[in-house]
Amino acid sequence: MLSPLRQTDHAPTATGPFGFTGPCLRHARDEEIFSEGDSADYIYQVISGSVRTCRLLRDGRRQIDEFHLAGDYFGIEAGDLHRVTAEAMADTTVRMVRRGALSDLAAQRADVARALFRLTAEGLQRSQDHVLMLGRKSARERVVGLLVDLAERTGAQSELDVPMSRQDMADYLGLTIETVSRTLTQLQSDGVIALPTTRHIVLRDRAALRRLGD
Amino acid sequence: MLSPLRQTDHAPTATGPFGFTGPCLRHARDEEIFSEGDSADYIYQVISGSVRTCRLLRDGRRQIDEFHLAGDYFGIEAGDLHRVTAEAMADTTVRMVRRGALSDLAAQRADVARALFRLTAEGLQRSQDHVLMLGRKSARERVVGLLVDLAERTGAQSELDVPMSRQDMADYLGLTIETVSRTLTQLQSDGVIALPTTRHIVLRDRAALRRLGD
DNA sequence: CGTGAGTTTGAAGGGAATCAAGACTAGTGG
DNA sequence: CCACTAGTCTTGATTCCCTTCAAACTCACG
Numbered sequence: 001m002l003s004p005l006r007q008t009d010h011a012p013t014a015t016g017p018f019g020f021t022g023p024c025l026r027h028a029r030d031e032e033i034f035s036e037g038d039s040a041d042y043i044y045q046v047i048s049g050s051v052r053t054c055r056l057l058r059d060g061r062r063q064i065d066e067f068h069l070a071g072d073y074f075g076i077e078a079g080d081l082h083r084v085t086a087e088a089m090a091d092t093t094v095r096m097v098r099r100g101a102l103s104d105l106a107a108q109r110a111d112v113a114r115a116l117f118r119l120t121a122e123g124l125q126r127s128q129d130h131v132l133m134l135g136r137k138s139a140r141e142r143v144v145g146l147l148v149d150l151a152e153r154t155g156a157q158s159e160l161d162v163p164m165s166r167q168d169m170a171d172y173l174g175l176t177i178e179t180v181s182r183t184l185t186q187l188q189s190d191g192v193i194a195l196p197t198t199r200h201i202v203l204r205d206r207a208a209l210r211r212l213g214d
Numbered sequence: 215m216l217s218p219l220r221q222t223d224h225a226p227t228a229t230g231p232f233g234f235t236g237p238c239l240r241h242a243r244d245e246e247i248f249s250e251g252d253s254a255d256y257i258y259q260v261i262s263g264s265v266r267t268c269r270l271l272r273d274g275r276r277q278i279d280e281f282h283l284a285g286d287y288f289g290i291e292a293g294d295l296h297r298v299t300a301e302a303m304a305d306t307t308v309r310m311v312r313r314g315a316l317s318d319l320a321a322q323r324a325d326v327a328r329a330l331f332r333l334t335a336e337g338l339q340r341s342q343d344h345v346l347m348l349g350r351k352s353a354r355e356r357v358v359g360l361l362v363d364l365a366e367r368t369g370a371q372s373e374l375d376v377p378m379s380r381q382d383m384a385d386y387l388g389l390t391i392e393t394v395s396r397t398l399t400q401l402q403s404d405g406v407i408a409l410p411t412t413r414h415i416v417l418r419d420r421a422a423l424r425r426l427g428d
Numbered sequence: 429c430g431t432g433a434g435t436t437t438g439a440a441g442g443g444a445a446t447c448a449a450g451a452c453t454a455g456t457g458g
Numbered sequence: 459c460c461a462c463t464a465g466t467c468t469t470g471a472t473t474c475c476c477t478t479c480a481a482a483c484t485c486a487c488g
Contacts, residue, residue, distance in 0.1 A: 055346050057428060063349040065342050078335030083342065106331075107324035114320075117327070120334045121292030127341035128279050128297065132269050134348035135277040135388030139444065166467060174349030179444055181468055198453080198467065214271060353476070380435065390477060395436055412435065412484090 263306025
């Protein structure tokens with residue numbers, strides 16, 4: 001499940017997948033890249049590191065919309081403003097592409113317009129998978145789903161380095177941090193994963209995991 | 215919340231908002247328009263009636279992805295196959311636009327490419343709102359959110375005709391039919407809505423509803 | 429006026445949340 | 459290099475919101 005929002009058919013090049021380069025910017029861990037309500041002047045590509053996009057309710061409840069890994073694009077909007085906040089989950093480099101320039105280029109080159117559509121539609125697919133997960137899956141299915149998704153997207157075989165905290169996992173999965181922790185511990189005692197350190201997870205039985213993720 | 219996936223700036227015309235017409239097809243209540251896994255050869259616009267798009271897990275759990283009302287587009291995909299099933303919720307007329315033709319037109323006309331992008335990005339926005347709702351909101355907040363969204367999209371003042379069954383509401387909201395029913399009854403005894411018939415809901419206090427939907 | 433699908437209501441149970449410690453772990457500075 | 463410390467994570471006990479199971483009700487339709 002959860003196919004990645006990435007341009008997998010084009011390795012990031014000097015000129016970038018849209019045919020021109022944008023400036024690259026470094027962000028320290030937990031630094032904000034843009035905020036909900038900011039003017040959406042750029043779209044972004046993760047060059048290295050990883051990014052979370054999230055939304056906050058007035059009372060502090062947080063929902064992480066998506067984790068963006070190296071290669072992924074984020075910050076694409078229909079309107080003029082960003083509707084989510086983007087923060088670096090580790091020291092991260094992002095390429096910034098000016099939206100106006102991209103829009104102009106898309107107006108001239110059909111392949112660019114097509115790539116932009118594809119990127120957006122893939123984001124929609126991932127969001128739909130997320131909806132299914134949050135609406136109809138158990139805590140265990142959600143946690144397993146996230147692990148399998150991360151493994152697929154990073155190309156990990158069985159050694160998985162997770163870029164996010166337990167709190168981030170919880171806020172992505174619509175659970176609490178305690179439930180995420182308990183579920184991981186349970187998966188470990190079931191023998192399908194091992195947890196040598198908090199940010200490193202060994203997938204010991206991928207077939208079983210695929211079954212549990214439903 | 216939940217801005218509609220519609221072309222609000224173009225009233226549906228004889229030629230359609232993409233500048234050309236497609237054939238219109240009628241579907242009876244509960245009839246399938248396309249199914250998960252079908253080849254995505256068309257995109258669709260609801261002319262009259264309403265449509266649900268949903269996904270099914272192997273064990274029968276169902277998640278409704280979106281309700282599509284008159285004017286809305288649905289069936290837009292990044293890949294070659296439909297990833298959801300679309301069914302008419304009432305007797306419904308849909309316009310079918312051949313995907314290949316649309317893709318060709320988008321390659322020639324930047325305004326069409328732009329409209330297609332916008333439609334997709336708006337669908338993504340709505341899906342993100344849905345994620346927030348399912349991940350972090352209570353049953354009451356979800357039900358109120360749906361009612362307010364439907365009222366906004368249909369332009370209803372206080373008299374709201376809901377096109378879907380309680381089961382559909384439950385499967386959209388990630389709840390059970392019993393919880394939806396109880397929540398509506400509770401909202402009625404709180405005086406913020408009235409339920410003269412099952413498919414007709416009176417919004418008696420929109421300010422209170424906006425607060426409760428949070 | 430029966431008949432049945434859809435809906436509402438009730439009672440009981442369960443999965444995840446909440447509340448509360450305790451155990452790591454990763455920095456920090458001596 | 460190694461305590462010290464703050465933040466993160468895990469574990470435990472309890473609570474609660476929603477689900478499940480069950481039955482009654484409503485209303486459209488023959």
